[in-house]
Amino acid sequence: MTKAIHIHFIINPVAGSGNNDLRLEDVYDIFDPEHYEVSIKYSEYPTHSTILTKDSLKEQASIIVACGGDGTINEIARCIVNTPVILGIIPMGSGNGLASHLNIPKNKKQALMVIKKQAIKKIDVGRFNDNYFFSNAGFGIAAKVIKHYQASKKRRFYSYLKASIKSLLESKDDHLIQISTNNEKLSINPLLLFISNSNEMGYKVSLTPKASLQDGLLDIVMVPKTNKLRTLLFGFLMLFKKHHILKEVKSFQIKNAELSQSHEKLFHSQIDGEYFPINKKSISISVMEKSLQVIT
Known part of the structure; x- marks a missing residue:
């Protein structure tokens, strides 16, 4: 039997x-x-x-x-x-x-x-220090939106849009983040720092429409702090997957990266749509190739 x-x-x-x-x-x-x-x-x-x-x-x-x-x-x-x-x-x-x-x-x-x-597919997994992400992780507005969204009572696209607008209009400064990856060092005071394994954030909204779960790479989108008009323009273009036309937007792919902050120990982040504060001065990010079996 x-x-x-x-x-x-x-x-x-x-x-x-x-x-x-x-x-x-x-x-x-x-x-x-x-x-x-x-x-x-x-x-x-x-x-x-x-x-x-x-x-x-x-x-x-x-x-x-x-x-x-x-x-x-x-x-x-x-x-x-x-x-x-x-x-x-x-x-x-x-x-x-x-x-x-x-x-x-x-x-x-x-x-x-x-x-x-x-029908089983082996997909990549993002690693975030000792944590995993399967869809995406992010800092700056990516974390703020999720924090506001979780505080709302209704989980609808309208609530997500409202949380996004509120986050875009907030004027508090984020802190400078240093990024070491692909043999170069970058610094950004981020409006958005977004690391993605999949091609969608949810609600058919995407910052990384060409991302793949099986390419052994993570897709990064970086947007520095800018004025409110440009910030709102970025938010509008993002809804139509046209954010890349702004000169401030920088996109690239990585296998691993190191993030650090000089003056702050707490990283405000989101992992797979959940607010996730990290009480460390540095974060190691990497991709684990085809390490999860998923039925599709």
């Missing part, structure tokens, strides 16, 4: 618009109970998905499905980098940047069918 495949679904019930669920009978409509052993778990607080994933690994799950947004994916996928365990995704978040890049449908039944077919 063939051994049953253990497939675990970890659901963030408050991701996106909230009230997310997945009925066992709907899963077994697609996954034959004779061949699959299914477990459905619900996270109850931030980082709980990571704990649930570690439990699933002890329970010998071979496929773990992240049911949520990019933040939920991060909490789960960070536990299975460089392991034989396969990641599935059912998009239930607000932006769903990584799922969109991978062309995973938002419809639950269709997403389940994708998982059933098990």
Whole structure:
């Protein structure tokens, strides 16, 4: 008798618009109970998905499905980098940047069918000191937008747009960041410093439309502090993927980089759509080639 495949679904019930669920009978409509052993778990607080994933690994799950947004994916996928365990995704978040890049449908039944077919792709993973990012990470306005967005009560594109405008209009100065990469050293007081593994941030918005999950490279977009008019122009052009026409915008690719600050110890950052302050004076960034197996 063939051994049953253990497939675990970890659901963030408050991701996106909230009230997310997945009925066992709907899963077994697609996954034959004779061949699959299914477990459905619900996270109850931030980082709980990571704990649930570690439990699933002890329970010998071979496929773990992240049911949520990019933040939920991060909490789960960070536990299975460089392991034989396969990641599935059912998009239930607000932006769903990584799922969109991978062309995973938002419809639950269709997403389940994708998982059933098990077309596996090995993708790159970004490393951020001892943390991972699978879609993107950023500083400057990238962190501010997420901080304001998380403070809003509704996870909608309007809320994201409102958070973006509020962040663009803030006049507080960020601190000078030094970047060592590609055999050169750069300094920037960033309006935006964005490091991307995927080609979408979410809501079909992209700063790095040509980024690939399988090229062994990370895409960087740098925009220095500028006046409010140019700042708003950048925000407008970004919505239409035309931000690159501004002379202030610098884009390039890296395999690794070192970021440092001379006077500040705290980096205000976002990782995969979650605000993430880092209490260190330097950050090492690198790419881990094809180190995560994802069903697409």
